[in-house]
Amino acid sequence: MPMASETLTIIDNRTGKQYEIPIKNGAIKATDLFQIKISEDEGIVSYDPGFMNTASCQSKITYIDGDKGILRYRGYPIEQIAEKATFLETAYLILNGELPTRAQLDDFSHHVTFHSIIHENIKKLIDGFHHDAHPMGVLVSTVGALSTFYPNAKKIFDAQNRREQTYRLVGKMPTLAAFAYRHSLGLPYSYPDNDLSYTGNFLNMLFKMTELKYKPNPVLERALDILFILHADHEQNCSTNAMRGIGSSQPDPYSSVAGAAAALYGPLHGGANEAVLRMLMEIGAKNKVPEFIEKVKGGSGRLMGFGHRVYKNYDPRARIIKQIADQVFDVMGKNPLLEIALELERIALNDDYFIKRKLYPNVDFYSGLIYQSMGLPMDMFPVLFAIPRTVGWVAQWEEMLIDPDQKLARPKQIYLGAPARDFVEMSKRN
Ligand code: ACO
Numbered sequence: 001m002p003m004a005s006e007t008l009t010i011i012d013n014r015t016g017k018q019y020e021i022p023i024k025n026g027a028i029k030a031t032d033l034f035q036i037k038i039s040e041d042e043g044i045v046s047y048d049p050g051f052m053n054t055a056s057c058q059s060k061i062t063y064i065d066g067d068k069g070i071l072r073y074r075g076y077p078i079e080q081i082a083e084k085a086t087f088l089e090t091a092y093l094i095l096n097g098e099l100p101t102r103a104q105l106d107d108f109s110h111h112v113t114f115h116s117i118i119h120e121n122i123k124k125l126i127d128g129f130h131h132d133a134h135p136m137g138v139l140v141s142t143v144g145a146l147s148t149f150y151p152n153a154k155k156i157f158d159a160q161n162r163r164e165q166t167y168r169l170v171g172k173m174p175t176l177a178a179f180a181y182r183h184s185l186g187l188p189y190s191y192p193d194n195d196l197s198y199t200g201n202f203l204n205m206l207f208k209m210t211e212l213k214y215k216p217n218p219v220l221e222r223a224l225d226i227l228f229i230l231h232a233d234h235e236q237n238c239s240t241n242a243m244r245g246i247g248s249s250q251p252d253p254y255s256s257v258a259g260a261a262a263a264l265y266g267p268l269h270g271g272a273n274e275a276v277l278r279m280l281m282e283i284g285a286k287n288k289v290p291e292f293i294e295k296v297k298g299g300s301g302r303l304m305g306f307g308h309r310v311y312k313n314y315d316p317r318a319r320i321i322k323q324i325a326d327q328v329f330d331v332m333g334k335n336p337l338l339e340i341a342l343e344l345e346r347i348a349l350n351d352d353y354f355i356k357r358k359l360y361p362n363v364d365f366y367s368g369l370i371y372q373s374m375g376l377p378m379d380m381f382p383v384l385f386a387i388p389r390t391v392g393w394v395a396q397w398e399e400m401l402i403d404p405d406q407k408l409a410r411p412k413q414i415y416l417g418a419p420a421r422d423f424v425e426m427s428k429r430n
Contacts (some may be wrong), residue, residue, distance in 0.1 A: 115171030116192040138180035142187035144258030153252035178205030235390030239263040273368035276305035305365030312358035
């Protein structure tokens, strides 16, 4: 019965009426529910806080099968990309849909590198922050401020213009991030070095001291490159949803990226790796792990770096990150918190509470340990996430802009407040 698989039959028990709702790509249109009336001019809506079962768009960028632990960019498995590609090659793939030829990659890298310098006035803006300003706050502010430096970026329906802003965003995010870091230490800013790779240059802007030419450690450079690849996109996560939501009112992309970065800041999203380290420090020793796990099971706090809205299996990125961690520790020395992390993982993966709820380590469980071993403070962790995710945000934003199905993002609500009533004068209130 081919028809049966193409529609969903809904029988309204209140009226006995029957509705055939078309199914396309495994989805029904929420607006098709409108014909099922709850009053003369109101139709049924779907109620879905946190978008647990609501697709807000159709996308061709990233595929995730959370139950099987699969992540693919443009069809390519993350494991293969992380092994064989560079971050800029991955960025090109995510933004353009296909892997670049050598000439295309060279051209793309040239444009990104060309746009890595920031206007000197942005430096003055950074100077205005307190020395202990959280670098994520600095990043959110400065990337938003870029919109005032490139007023032309408002022409979002001009493809060439969008491309130019994309180069700028991908090129300038590491510079803004590194300058925020240097400001927090009171160090002079280290300018981009275009001879270096994307991540090599980022390390240069973070760590260069008095040497004339900074030489990144190749193991750390590659480790950071892989971490950036793993964080480049993750379909409709909280910050990408913010990017699309803000972008739907059609501001310039810098303003939308500032909003997306703000969404990434929270501990349930990009702030999780910082929260993991704080948790590991709070536990303090391997033998305190069982006690901590019991506390989590008793409802006091969460095991940070565990669980994921989509992955109900081992996060494939966590597997790759664990291997990188070993390489970084070989260069920088073992992070003393690693032993606590491994013990937490071992106990949690064998504990019924976590097994039943399908809670596995996510991408952030080990990334914080790596960043800390590289000498980066915890405050910088969400910033390190925002740099590569900018690629995903921009790709998703552009896909949204050219999708004729998309509209101003404006969800419905179910009003449960007071019914209409007359205003009460101040003198009559008690
Ligand atoms: N530790 C302990 N229990 C947990 C955890 C955790 N980390 N995560 C979920 N649970 C429990 C909940 O208490 C709940 O139990 P219950 O059914 O007995 O009430 C059940 O598992 C389901 O939890 P939800 O909150 O409904 O799951 P949701 O999919 O909404 O949450 C989230 C996903 C927010 C990531 C959650 O797992 C969490 O808070 N994890 C810790 C923070 C973290 O690591 N975030 C990073 C995510 S990855 C990223 O953003 C890059």
